[in-house]
């Protein structure tokens with residue numbers, strides 16, 4: 461049976477969502493064209509179109525499994541390039557200021573910097589015989605037929621010929637231009653309603669700096685130390701090795717409490733984390749670059765699945781559909797899951813149906829969105845309704861996180877849900893509830909900051 465469904469698919473954006481979409485589209489279209497404003501091929505560092513990529517990016521277990529399925533041997537390639545990996549449960553996680561029990565989860569965490577991970581995947585996609593990259597081209601819009609019911613291609617402008625638009629015809633166009641996607645405006649121009657948006661204001665910022673890795677900096681056999689933000693300790697950090705001789709420190713601050721970029725302010729922010737380990741490791745360390753900041757004011761979910769009318773031969777993937785609070789580390793994995801949903805839709809035969817695909821994508825997004833929004837609403841300063849489900853969910857999670865500091869089995873269950881492998885309901889199974897309540901019948905008090913104990917405050 462011929463699995464081809466069309467001649468050319470055009471993907472708008474060549475970042476994580478775009479290259480994963482291209483990988484699955486290459487099975488069904490004669491030609492796949494990926495368009496990006498940046499030079500992307502061979503790039504292993506941060507680029508203008510994806511400035512967030514310099515900050516800590518963890519790949520969840522579910523995402524890792526999908527990437528390995530789409531690109532067999534990817535993990536080995538990264539390991540050969542010197543990228544460290546370890547069991548997710550063996551990282552040092554601090555929940556509410558307390559260390560989670562170390563657990564063997566069997567889930568691999570590959571600590572590739574995001575640009576490096578993307579470069580390895582992009583090289584594999586570029587090696588596919590029917591995939592082409594069109595770099596240094598701005599996407600100006602989409603082209604529809606006279607009735608506006610079907611998308612026929614994309615309008616682009618080369619950086620070498622500003623002012624001259626060119627149209628690339630397509631049998632399918634996929635928008636993977638990230639959270640700044642202009643699809644809502646393009647739809648409005650064609651007479652379609654804009655999608656509803658769910659928005660949660662979190663006023664988040666990451667500030668990141670790389671340091672020269674010194675022996676013993678993290679502790680024997682330790683790959684990363686992650687004091688995760690919580691309402692009692694809203695300042696967080698992701699601190700870990702990301703390659704030979706390099707250690708990454710991303711400081712996170714919510715609700716406008718943004719980690720500064722100047723040397724002194726950055727270090728002082730690190731000092732005020734609930735645990736001393738990060739500050740002590742970096743205060744004398746050799747920085748490899750200046751600190752850079754990225755602001756993420758609001759999480760946005762666009763509800764395309766609710767639109768009654770939508771043009772044919774047009775889809776979206778990745779952050780263009782939903783951009784989550786980054787501290788939960790969900791975006792790349794959700795993009796990978798959406799790519800699988802797109803492949804499923806293509807394998808049904810014929811041009812993918814937008815309504816079916818958006819419904820599948822919505823089901824994928826539902827859980828991570830609920831997890832991150834519920835977690836955010838535990839912070840009293842985050843605006844939004846707090847129905848009983850949210851309050852009970854957060855009351856239970858506080859107990860569960862405490863129990864994870866006492867019981868490795870709870871850590872493991874938590875990591876499987878955070879890694880998007882198991883549904884949150886797995887944490888409500890009787891055996892897990894029993895483990896949680898054994899340690900925390902009442903909501904536990906948060907762990908104390910080390911600064912609260914003057915003897916340690918050096």
Ligand SMILES: Cc1cc2nc3c(=O)[nH]c(=O)nc-3n(C[C@H](O)[C@H](O)[C@H](O)COP(=O)(O)OP(=O)(O)OC[C@H]3O[C@@H](n4cnc5c(N)ncnc54)[C@H](O)[C@@H]3O)c2cc1C
Pocket residue numbers: 472473474475476477478495496497498508509510512515516517518519520597598599600636637638639640666754756777778779780786787788789790791792793795
């Ligand atoms: C600080 C931070 C930390 C994060 N940490 C994690 C993490 O730990 N784990 C995780 O899974 N996710 C994380 N994420 C989320 C993750 O970065 C996104 O989910 C992911 O980047 C989505 O990829 P994308 O391809 O959809 O969009 P993007 O990465 O935003 O890419 C969009 C692409 O489109 C191109 N483009 C846009 N507009 C145009 C145009 N008009 N013309 C031409 N090209 C255009 C851009 O150049 C870019 O290449 C984090 C995000 C942030 C902000």
